[in-house]
Amino acid sequence: MRAAIIVFPGSNCDRDAADAIVKISGRRPKMVWHRETQLPDVDLVILPGGFAYGDYLRPGAMAARSSIMKDVHHHAKSGRLVLGICNGFQVLTEIGMLPGALLPNAGMKFICKPVALTVVKTSTPFTSGFTKGQVLQIPVAHHDGNFFAQQDELSRLEDEDQVVFRYQSNPNGSVNDIAGLSNIAGNVVGMMPHPERAMTNGKAKGDGDRLFKNLMETLG
């Protein structure tokens, strides 16, 4: 698995994501500064969690206009994989690579806790090893994770089977309990929960491993 992780000023889960990739694949991902204009030759790009540009204007708004994002768009258009985690999901909606937007949590509080997710869609390289309805425990850590789309857009993305994960117990007010989404092709996925924070560590088994293992099985 050849992966690149985009580093924005204010990213703070970039190294956790890199550790997760190393743990599962044995290969160190390339860390790519947001000012770069060209990605290295990779199969997977991760937009990591954090607070790029301090969430100025809107979470993900500035990062979505960074110079590297043109090539990330191009990478996705060619069918290669993009995973946006938390702030990365916000960036993907801001740039229009995924529909909808992430609003402040309905309760106006930062939420940092493990949540139960139901796997809704298994026809993506990120979720191919899961079964529909399988439940994963993966933590969230966000202030702006309240997924919103206008009713017609919401109906459209449900009809197109774009919902990848739903919360079992909605923590933030997201419409239809949406925790993760893909594009129609399934090669771009955004999710608010942090799989890189749920890696197996000694005897503590984490469900994050399985998401990265699914990618390994697809990409080799």
Next chain:
Amino acid sequence: MKAIVHVQLKPGVLDPQGQAIAGALGSLGYSEVTGVRQGKVIELELIGTDHALAKERVEAMCGQLLANTVIEQFSVEILD
């Protein structure tokens, strides 16, 4: 020239900050407040004198960066 841009969540989009402000005003005794929608004001200093052109360009800036039109609406006012 100066442009004043108002950005606000579209009607129907949940505004938890507005709700929190409404709650705080209520607890201060302003019982006449039945709803609050909050937003932001962005002031731009501009070169040039052509108001129509400036408005067109600032609206383009709103579409590209200043507002997220999935959830927000904006208005632009050009001043001397």
